[in-house]
Amino acid sequence: MNVLVVGGGAREHALVRALAADTAVDRVVCAPGNAGIAREAAARVAPVDVSDPRALLALAAAEGADLTVVGPELPLAQGVADLFGEAGRLLFGPTRAAAALESSKAFAKAFMARHDIPTARFEVCTDERQALDAVAGDRFGFPVVVKADGLAAGKGVTVAPDQAVAEAAVREAMVVRRFGEAGATVVIEECLDGPEVSFFAVSDGRRCLALPAAQDHKRIFDGDAGPNTGGMGAFGPSPLFDAELEARVMREIVAPTLDGLRAEGREYRGVLYVGLMLTADGPRVIEFNVRFGDPEAQVILPMVERGLARVLLGAARGELGDARWRVAADPHVGVVMASGGYPGTYETGRPIGGLDDAAAVPGVYVAHAGTALEGGRIVTSGGRVLTVVARGASYPQAIARAYDAVGRISFDGSHVRTDIGQKALLATEVRGGA
Ligand code: AMP
Ligand code: GLY
Secondary structure, three states: OEEEEEEOOHHHHHHHHHHHOOOOOOEEEEEEOOHHHHHOOOEEEOOOOOOOHHHHHHHHHHOOOOEEEEOOHHHHHOOHHHHHHHOOOOEEOOOHHHHHHHHOHHHHHHHHHHOOOOEOOEEEEOOHHHHHHHHOOOOOOOOEEEEEOOOOOOOOEEEEOOHHHHHHHHHHHHOOOOOHHHHOOEEEEEOOOOOEEEEEEEEOOOOEEEOOOEEEOOEEEHHHEEEEOOOOEEEEOOOOOOHHHHHHHHHHHHHHHHHHHHHOOOOOOEEEEEEEEEEOOEEEEEEEEOOOOOOHHHHHHHHEEEOHHHHHHHHHHOOOOOOOOEEOOOOEEEEEEEEOOOOOOOOOOOEOEOHHHHHOOOOEEEEEOOEEEEOOEEEEOOOEEEEEEEEOOOHHHHHHHHHHHHHHOEOOOEEOOOOOOHHHHHHHHHHHHO
16 A cells, blocks of 8 residues: 655654555655655655645645555644545544544533543633633632643643743733634643653544553653653653553543544544543543654554554544554653754754664664755754654663664754653552552
């Protein structure tokens, strides 16, 4: 089968690699891709913008794509799945109506309330007065969480320690309109406590197949300090997520979500990303996303040894049938190398050295995100530049390999966290000692 992958980050690089390695796949093209994807022997890139659904459809037709796999949320929120559906082309990813689970937090929260899906207590606020009232007093206590309703590139959430910060967050979203229309409505919710886990289930609308859970590192500095980023690293499988917890999440969250969406005429075909907080009272949904996580995909997709393309095709078709994958849940650690200054301002165009040397470390591959080809050299072109991923027989080995490879790559001003995967070691010790 011929596959078109939509997107140009490290997640899409991981998708391209995994699909190109699948014996069911003949050709892979990626739009727009990046310098690393272009270097993959088994793939090509095409300069088509992810936010232009008609151009993507034309590309899929020209390439004879039997399946289109969408990486980022934006095209899904724009309705690329609906457009492909009307044209009779298979696309892996939910329709615009089902993608509301990510593109509108107000929709997602009300949906969870309608279907008794465990999540933080909340109020949807459509004007400033209502939002300021909601963050006042002991309604939710402090800290309180203020979320812009719409897509805000991962920047729309404030965990406010006190009322003044919460009020400022409300004004930023609703009055200053820092996130544009995405902040016209806000969700105010109670702050939950516990470790966060990312869980992924691929669904054909009715049934689903789960992947091993992963853990992300959202803050820029070691020890989860500093501002939020798009993700500075990930590891999986999560030692916090055992078979019993998976069964509970399936029963209490994933099944009612898929059933509820279908009952509301928003059948979900694609990968459902459940951002969970493991609280003392059980798993709670922090957020839904309608795509693979980044950087989680970089560590999870290499675990799928066989069957990925057929499972994604079955989901896109609305009938998984007997499609199955084979997953080897070995420890994987992915360390993001970022440009100095990220998530604030940073410089680009810095030559990157040592990529081949890094890839020579056993069990390692380097997924590109913000890279470009300039005069025959690979240079930085974004905030998050690379995800260096290592597989190991154990977490200590995966961590050692990942940082060995990171140490071989150089570009001016590069920034990495040095503690990616440490939480896996801690969790293993705690469980081992229990
Ligand atoms: P989101 O964009 O919804 O993923 O939120 C970004 C981050 O904010 C999450 O990964 C959590 O760390 C934090 N967060 C969101 N909602 C809550 C909540 N109700 N309680 C505690 N932390 C939260
Ligand atoms: N890892 C967070 C996200 O993909 O949204």
